[in-house]
Amino acid sequence: MTTKRSPSLAWPGNTSRRLGLLALLAAAPLPLAAVSPVRAQGAAAPGLGAPGPTRDEVRAVAPALERYAAEALFGDLWRRPDLSPRDRGLVTLSALIARNQAVELPRYFDLALESGVRPGELSELITHLAFYAGWGNAMSAVPAARDAFARRGVGADQLPPVSPRLLSLDEAAEARRASRVGEDVGPVAPGLDRFTTSVLFRDLWLRPGLAPRDRSLVTVSALIASGQVAQVPYHLNRAMDNGLTRAQAGEVVTHLAFYAGWPNAFSAVPVVKGVFESRPD
Amino acid sequence: MTTKRSPSLAWPGNTSRRLGLLALLAAAPLPLAAVSPVRAQGAAAPGLGAPGPTRDEVRAVAPALERYAAEALFGDLWRRPDLSPRDRGLVTLSALIARNQAVELPRYFDLALESGVRPGELSELITHLAFYAGWGNAMSAVPAARDAFARRGVGADQLPPVSPRLLSLDEAAEARRASRVGEDVGPVAPGLDRFTTSVLFRDLWLRPGLAPRDRSLVTVSALIASGQVAQVPYHLNRAMDNGLTRAQAGEVVTHLAFYAGWPNAFSAVPVVKGVFESRPD
Amino acid sequence: MTTKRSPSLAWPGNTSRRLGLLALLAAAPLPLAAVSPVRAQGAAAPGLGAPGPTRDEVRAVAPALERYAAEALFGDLWRRPDLSPRDRGLVTLSALIARNQAVELPRYFDLALESGVRPGELSELITHLAFYAGWGNAMSAVPAARDAFARRGVGADQLPPVSPRLLSLDEAAEARRASRVGEDVGPVAPGLDRFTTSVLFRDLWLRPGLAPRDRSLVTVSALIASGQVAQVPYHLNRAMDNGLTRAQAGEVVTHLAFYAGWPNAFSAVPVVKGVFESRPD
Numbered sequence: 001m002t003t004k005r006s007p008s009l010a011w012p013g014n015t016s017r018r019l020g021l022l023a024l025l026a027a028a029p030l031p032l033a034a035v036s037p038v039r040a041q042g043a044a045a046p047g048l049g050a051p052g053p054t055r056d057e058v059r060a061v062a063p064a065l066e067r068y069a070a071e072a073l074f075g076d077l078w079r080r081p082d083l084s085p086r087d088r089g090l091v092t093l094s095a096l097i098a099r100n101q102a103v104e105l106p107r108y109f110d111l112a113l114e115s116g117v118r119p120g121e122l123s124e125l126i127t128h129l130a131f132y133a134g135w136g137n138a139m140s141a142v143p144a145a146r147d148a149f150a151r152r153g154v155g156a157d158q159l160p161p162v163s164p165r166l167l168s169l170d171e172a173a174e175a176r177r178a179s180r181v182g183e184d185v186g187p188v189a190p191g192l193d194r195f196t197t198s199v200l201f202r203d204l205w206l207r208p209g210l211a212p213r214d215r216s217l218v219t220v221s222a223l224i225a226s227g228q229v230a231q232v233p234y235h236l237n238r239a240m241d242n243g244l245t246r247a248q249a250g251e252v253v254t255h256l257a258f259y260a261g262w263p264n265a266f267s268a269v270p271v272v273k274g275v276f277e278s279r280p281d
Numbered sequence: 282m283t284t285k286r287s288p289s290l291a292w293p294g295n296t297s298r299r300l301g302l303l304a305l306l307a308a309a310p311l312p313l314a315a316v317s318p319v320r321a322q323g324a325a326a327p328g329l330g331a332p333g334p335t336r337d338e339v340r341a342v343a344p345a346l347e348r349y350a351a352e353a354l355f356g357d358l359w360r361r362p363d364l365s366p367r368d369r370g371l372v373t374l375s376a377l378i379a380r381n382q383a384v385e386l387p388r389y390f391d392l393a394l395e396s397g398v399r400p401g402e403l404s405e406l407i408t409h410l411a412f413y414a415g416w417g418n419a420m421s422a423v424p425a426a427r428d429a430f431a432r433r434g435v436g437a438d439q440l441p442p443v444s445p446r447l448l449s450l451d452e453a454a455e456a457r458r459a460s461r462v463g464e465d466v467g468p469v470a471p472g473l474d475r476f477t478t479s480v481l482f483r484d485l486w487l488r489p490g491l492a493p494r495d496r497s498l499v500t501v502s503a504l505i506a507s508g509q510v511a512q513v514p515y516h517l518n519r520a521m522d523n524g525l526t527r528a529q530a531g532e533v534v535t536h537l538a539f540y541a542g543w544p545n546a547f548s549a550v551p552v553v554k555g556v557f558e559s560r561p562d
Numbered sequence: 563m564t565t566k567r568s569p570s571l572a573w574p575g576n577t578s579r580r581l582g583l584l585a586l587l588a589a590a591p592l593p594l595a596a597v598s599p600v601r602a603q604g605a606a607a608p609g610l611g612a613p614g615p616t617r618d619e620v621r622a623v624a625p626a627l628e629r630y631a632a633e634a635l636f637g638d639l640w641r642r643p644d645l646s647p648r649d650r651g652l653v654t655l656s657a658l659i660a661r662n663q664a665v666e667l668p669r670y671f672d673l674a675l676e677s678g679v680r681p682g683e684l685s686e687l688i689t690h691l692a693f694y695a696g697w698g699n700a701m702s703a704v705p706a707a708r709d710a711f712a713r714r715g716v717g718a719d720q721l722p723p724v725s726p727r728l729l730s731l732d733e734a735a736e737a738r739r740a741s742r743v744g745e746d747v748g749p750v751a752p753g754l755d756r757f758t759t760s761v762l763f764r765d766l767w768l769r770p771g772l773a774p775r776d777r778s779l780v781t782v783s784a785l786i787a788s789g790q791v792a793q794v795p796y797h798l799n800r801a802m803d804n805g806l807t808r809a810q811a812g813e814v815v816t817h818l819a820f821y822a823g824w825p826n827a828f829s830a831v832p833v834v835k836g837v838f839e840s841r842p843d
Binding site for chain 2: 688698722725752792
């Protein structure tokens with residue numbers, strides 16, 4: 001987990017390759033790139049779709065919304081210390097992919113990469129969410145990721161291998177999980193029971209390209225962002241077992257209020273509270 | 282609240298600037314514009330994406346669906362007296378934005394504007410839904426709104442100011458809300474508690490560009506449309522305190538059955554019923 | 563219900579008109595079309611939007627995801643005998659339309675048509691989901707269906723008539739349904755009660771272009787895929803009354819784990835189990 005502060009969070013997506021990290025490091029509070037190369041490139045790239053609106057386009061429709069973006073979102077939320085910009089990048093991308101909002105992905109892939117998320121981690125995040133948010137959601141994220149990688153010259157050598165040496169499995173914990181799911185799921189959907197074990201818990205979760213703590217953070221974020229809180233306790237406990245603190249977990253909920261809407265955040269609060277109360281730490 | 286009937290609701294989006302309000306006022310039951318300028322313009326506008334299919338395109342795939350659109354949807358639902366076309370415009374746009382269905386927005390922005398919704402109210406609706414439906418949902422709505430405004434020559438002078446004089450706050454009610462949320466949310470997500478007070482209830486909800494009754498109508502519609510009924514009681518009570526009648530609330534559910542699917546409407550019924558039964562009016 | 567196996571399921575969407583069914587019947591395990599005509603055509607078709615990424619594009623971002631697609635998804639799931647490829651086509655399309663994932667539709671419209679789903683059935687599926695998943699979801703599916711039909715020269719004569727002779731109604735069962743809904747829904751949303759009877763149960767459900775068993779399968783799939791399990795019992799019972807077996811129902815849940823995400827599948831399991839336990843068969 002990287003704790004460095006993102007250099008500038010003002011309206012990501014208007015940042016350009018030409019301005020690049022230099023301008024970001026200068027922390028210009030609200031860069032006003034007249035033409036966004038991201039958008040220009042996006043228009044040419046066949047699979048990308050139109051990237052999200054620029055700051056000027058937002059202002060032309062909803063001046064107040066532009067102010068909230070500058071002040072509450074990028075000027076406040078993203079700078080709060082309880083969650084690193086890197087973690088916020090993972091949480092935001094998980095929410096956008098879980099909610100199938102491909103239009104906003106280009107700016108947030110850029111922002112995540114500029115905040116310390118590695119390309120290989122993004123690759124694993126997309127792969128992970130194919131299973132936790134739906135296959136089509138992952139497919140819709142591929143073009144924007146491909147373009148973000150291309151802008152940085154990220155090649156195959158920076159991506160996780162297809163079949164890496166897997167992390168070691170906690171056989172006892174996995175046996176408990178498999179037994180419980182086997183009882184609940186097996187009699188109804190034996191295929192689901194089998195895939196859950198073979199593909200998810202004995203393969204996907206053991207891939208080393210995304211740390212277990214981050215993998216759980218991604219899962220919890222996707223669950224909250226799509227209003228599916230029933231499985232939050234299991235995955236939030238897993239995340240906290242792997243190092244996510246209470247303050248970070250609470251701030252994930254705060255962050256998701258903006259990206260998944262206030263109602264989803266409010267629905268998550270009692271569930272997160274229940275997990276907190278059930279833990280000794 | 283405007284009570285005028287929308288002049289013609291037959292298959293919005295095939296209406297054109299050339300035909301314009303004149304043709305609409307003639308109430309031609311099913312105008313058959315050979316070429317839709319909305320679509321033509323949409324194809325050129327970089328941020329818009331492909332607007333929804335024309336009537337002919339629907340007929341080429343699903344003739345029955347075209348009949349249901351002409352008869353049940355535009356020939357019946359939109360003409361029912363329990364909810365004005367203006368309110369239906371707000372409800373429909375709230376559902377589409379909450380469900381991130383940008384493709385259908387152009388025709389319904391046009392229809393809403395032709396049914397008495399003011400550009401400034403649409404601007405506030407989008408801003409409001411950034412918080413209640415998710416930031417990306419509002420972002421995805423910006424290009425279609427920009428184009429709808431451009432088609433009508435709506436300029437910055439018709440949009441709400443960034444920082445207007447706010448409506449007066451009911452301090453007692455707000456204190457009760459803040460106390461309750463502070464207890465529930467504060468210990469888990471202190472940031473969420475703080476933003477809810479400072480950004481939402483002491484700022485967003487007090488912006489005068491969208492009447493409190495309409496703001497609650499938009500919120501309730503977004504909640505039902507995205508299957509998040511847990512917060513419906515609070516916001517429906519607020520809407521009814523501000524003038525939404527029982528007949529209107531029931532008709533919102535009926536309207537949303539079409540735009541958010543029958544299951545979401547059916548899930549809302551017992552919740553709305555509970556609110557009705559809890560109120561003296 | 564067709565039981566023939568789909569000839570090849572390896573990465574649909576890279577199959578082309580030129581390769582066509584011949585190549586599919588050859589069951590080449592992973593055809594590597596350098597250029598996808600579907601994509602090429604899609605780029606030209608105005609209403610289609612960018613179709614989903616090709617296999618190479620996925621590999622360039624997430625090599626592991628490409629392996630999971632080849633092995634777990636198309637190499638395993640789609641070949642499992644508990645559900646026919648034709649049924650999987652219906653289930654997948656229902657999930658994609660319910661989740662508004664138009665980008666993935668072209669390849670799965672093709673796959674469904676190649677697996678035995680008739681164009682008229684797809685037409686009815688889209689019409690049905692207008693009511694069960696939301697009007698905008700059906701609208702978003704129209705362009706991809708139109709293009710899939712155009713690629714095959716499907717004309718109006720292969721589509722269901724607007725007003726066919728309806729299936730006969732089980733008046734006693736319908737009276738029970740109408741009475742129950744009338745009591746629950748009528749006092750809150752009388753319009754919803756009326757449309758449910760007149761448009762849905764005395765019209766849509768009786769259209770002969772999609773068999774009742776398939777119509778229920780589509781409905782159940784859409785409900786699970788969008789996390790709306792409350793109405794699953796009614797519709798799953800209807801599906802099973804019309805011939806869906808327990809093994810098939812369980813496999814629908816397994817299939818949807820991939821296309822709607824593991825959490826939606828897990829949330830469906832106890833509901834499906836409850837239906838199984840409540841039935842004598």
